[in-house]
Amino acid sequence: MPRFAAIGLDHRHVYDLTAGLLAAGAVCAGHDPETSDPRVLTGFRKRFPDVPAMGRDRLLDDPSIDFVVLCSVPRDRAAMAIRAMRCGKDVMVDKPGVTTPDQLAAVEAAVAETGRIWSVALGRLTSASVQAALAVARSGELGRLVSLTSLAPHRLNRALRPAWFFDRAAYGGIINDIGLHSIDQFLAFADVSDATIAAATIGCFGTAPPGFEDFAEITLRSAAMTGSMRLDWFTPDGLADWGDGRLFLVGTEGTLELRKNLDLLGRPGGDHMFITCKQRTRYDGRADRPVAYYRDFLDDVRDRGGRMAEAGRLFSACRLALRCQAEAYRFVPVTS
Known part of the structure; x- marks a missing residue:
């Protein structure tokens, strides 16, 4: 072992x-x-x-x-x-x-x-539901994918955060940090190793200390589809989870919505997937499905079988996140 x-x-x-x-x-x-x-x-x-x-x-x-x-x-x-x-x-x-x-x-x-x-x-690798959504997309059930929308709100949980969490040099900025998940996800669903940055925006909307990046939006394009991503640290304390993460896919033959953290109708746990195509609408709950990432990693450590061979895409995702972070338009909060 x-x-x-x-x-x-x-x-x-x-x-x-x-x-x-x-x-x-x-x-x-x-x-x-x-x-x-x-x-x-x-x-x-x-x-x-x-x-x-x-x-x-x-x-x-x-x-x-x-x-x-x-x-x-x-x-x-x-x-x-x-x-x-x-x-x-x-x-x-x-x-x-x-x-x-x-x-x-x-x-x-x-x-x-x-x-x-x-x-x-990354979240794409450690989430059974994202892997399930990726399998649906690649099966052709949704037709040709044309659009991805990702929402990634997070709860600040200030009392649990160490000092480095608020130091941009220490965490690399909001897009490089939590936005890396969304960028990697887009590359995987678009099945590309790089993408064009159509827009990137970062906001520091008043979360102390001054200058802390608490909001970002990214729009990416591949040759065949677009991706819009929102990240923030504004999840209210009243929500029953650290964030209401969602993924929306639009294809020429169907749509998919993934509620990653919770179902507002009360079904327990996370990983709730809703698929609509020409024939029907169906629900698929993935909360209890195993995650292959850890097993695949261990198998690669043992036999060098190349299951982690997406390193090229990983490097591209990291590079793209750093570029979005560096090139983003910065909002300056309006003060009265």
Whole structure:
């Protein structure tokens, strides 16, 4: 069974990644207790009490450890991933994997140099419902796809956020951070490795501290379809989840709506998919379906079978997110 180490316990996403890998059959050989947020470390130890604490150098130098999971402060992830790859480890990293074009170029060079796997655990990969929607789209049931609309609202949960969360240099900006999910999703549904940026907008609409990016919109085009994406940190506390994420697909023969987090009519859980075509409208709930990403990653670690071979598209998604972030029009809030 592949063995891994959890390094950089700075974001709570480390809980989901570790749990997904353990469920897929991996063994967590240790965790690095160095963190910028002791609450994340406490939560990790509560959830995984049998995973021993070890120093970072010891974990990276251990030849029995096959790969590392990185959830460090985003600006530090590229350097740590490169170090891990040069120590012979594959890497699964939380999004965003990089925060600057120079970091992305360095990661690409390290992958080419070492032959190691570098995978960003994006929402398209870790969501059974998005994978199901992608399968429907590729089956032809919707006809030719012409439009994708993605809504990705998030709850701020200010009390849970460490200081680096509000530092743009640390997280790379709203589009590079949470927008990377949406951009990668568009490339997958359009079945392309790159896209034209039709528009990108970022707003700092008053969420403290001043300058925090709390809203963004992106419009992308491929040769055959368009994609419109909205991201924000405005989910009200009254909602029963951290956000009401949605995906809408329009094809020449049908439409699909995916309610990722919740169903306003009260069906439990998330991953609610509604498909309408010429013959019927149907509902497909995916909340209990397994996610293949963790198993596929472990299989690639074992046999180098190329299941993570979409790295080329991953690099393109990261590059496109960085470009959108850099080129976006910035709204200045109107003050009275």
